[in-house]
Amino acid sequence: MPEESLKIPAAFPVQLLISPVQKREKNAFRVAGVAILRCILGLTVMSIFSTVDQFSKKNPAFTKGGLRALIFNEHTNGLAQSGAILRIGRKVLISESKFFAWVESQNQGGSK
Template identity: 45%
Template sequence: MHNNITVTQAINSAYPELPSQPRTLLTVRQFSDKHSAFTQGAIRNLIFLAESRKTSKGIITGNGLNIALVRIGRKLLIDEAKFFQWIDEQQEISK
């Protein structure tokens, strides 16, 4: 047992950026089902507005949600922890 603790400590010191728990990645539907305050439409709108885009009036900056989005091919997943971190940041900005 002592060797396991030593190995774990060695891994953590060598790779401090490794998360201790795997990330929770959810589809839009799964996220909406789990957090009913956010409808699928509202989440999709936030995703659409996540990145900066060019319009006839100039560049419109995105809302920054792309830090919580993981794209694998056509699949789009939401990192649950980063989404709520983004929500907290939005609250700080609006103060």
């Protein structure tokens, strides 16, 4: 198995200090460490896409009509800039992670 190298940013707060005794353990830790860092840095994160109908069934707080209204006004409400909406032909897909990040960004503090 070829050894992979991964550059870690200088400001990265986590350091992996692993000193196994045996050579095979060291190699296993190295491979696992690279996989963990890739996940932490977002290098292998895949977006989960759903149609409007699928999204509203998974998340009943968002009705189909409400989602369609948000999508219709995506250029004025900031949803387009978030990258949460993907169009393939006539099909409209919602990236769940980006949509919920956009929802969180809309929070204006609420009541205390």
